[in-house]
Amino acid sequence: MTGKQRREEIIHILSKQEQPYSGTLLAKQLHVSRQVVVQDIALLRAENRQILSTNKGYLLLAENDTTRVFKVHHTNEQARDEMNLIVDLGGKIEDVFVYHRVYGVLKAPLNIKSRRDVDRYLREIELGNSTLLLNVTAGYHYHTISADDQKTLDLIQEELDKAGFLASLQDYEPVNFWKS
Structure with missing residues (x-):
């Protein structure tokens, strides 16, 4: 899986969540380290994706929010x-x-x-x-x-x-x- 595909998958996973989703779970699901998830989240934010970081995980704000x-x-x-x-x-x-x-x-x-x-x-x-x-x-x-x-x-x-x-x-x- 390329980095771009992985980031698309992160968006796909987070878009299904109503509650924060932990970076650890994302890392396990994507078979990468927690640090790779943190870097991917930073890249997604640089693309103006509205991702909130909470103490319980990440939360994606809908595009129309x-x-x-x-x-x-x-x-x-x-x-x-x-x-x-x-x-x-x-x-x-x-x-x-x-x-x-x-x-x-x-x-x-x-x-x-x-x-x-x-x-x-x-x-x-x-x-x-x-x-x-x-x-x-x-x-x-x-x-x-x-x-x-x-x-x-x-x-x-x-x-x-x-x-x-x-x-x-x-x-x-x-x-x-x-x-x-």
Whole structure:
């Protein structure tokens, strides 16, 4: 199998997944090392393939996915309202991340697309005696939101602003969080 064929197979495998798929499993399935998979993922991203890396593996965003990063601010008690607002308007909360001046970007995948997902996520936080990531940065955090079109993202942005959840970027925050 050539490198090009292997990368096409990676896209084929990831396109069937709804949850992150581990690089180790990809490597075993393709009979290559984990490092080869990492290099292939980098090459695919260079071709503008939208592949998210999470702590549980890789996730391929569909070609027609439209995403936008929103910086938001709220309390723990307002988290449910913020997330329900997004999913009710047709958005999918891909992740949550914070930008910490010392630690840099701390990110966790969410994949929340319904009120049921919101309820499940918040219940897991409570049962795990955990706290929301927003607490690391005094309530400020970011979400990558995907939707079917830019119009939906515009509506989500407008409603987040009306609800008082949108926050402004500060001078010390990088504009592109994903470049090293």
